[in-house]
Amino acid sequence: MTLTFKKLRESAVIPAAATKLSAGLDLHACIDEPVTINPGEMKNFPTGLAVCPDREDVVMFIIVRSGLGRKYCLTLPNSVGVIDSDYRGEISVPIINHGTEPYTVMPGERFAQLVTLPVIFPEINVAEELPESERGVNGFGSTGRM
Secondary structure, three states: EEEEEEEEOOOOOOOOOOOOOOOOOOOOOOOOOOOEEEEOOOEEOOOEHHHHHEEEEEEEEEOOOOOHHHHHHHOOOOOOOEOOOOOOOOOOEEEEEEEOOOOEEEEOOOOEEEEEEEEEOOOOOOOOOOOOOOOOOOOOOOOOOO
16 A cells, blocks of 8 residues: 655655554654643644545544653544545644643654554445344443453
């Protein structure tokens, strides 16, 4: 599978995997100056890139780098960003600071990852009843803690 990137800004950095077996490609903040995210605040970060996969049956997920999440409590407001295979606009990443200290994103900083996964496009049926299952309608926490 191939992802083709288009630079929308001269300072954009083409994503790359940090190691040979890294699942995600590191995204870099395409900003001109440092941007501070205060506790409880959300800021949007452009990457200066657009992307086109060579297959339609994939989705690209954006995830905050795990170290930033663990050390500084940074996340995406919706937990994970979804880029559909037919989107051709700029990839931008909203980050929210759930921590207690401000965090400053530097120009060119690796701050998020792009992970590509296959998609199954389901057929949709409508029914009056669904088949019974062992779990049934029991939801949140119904299977216990251990």
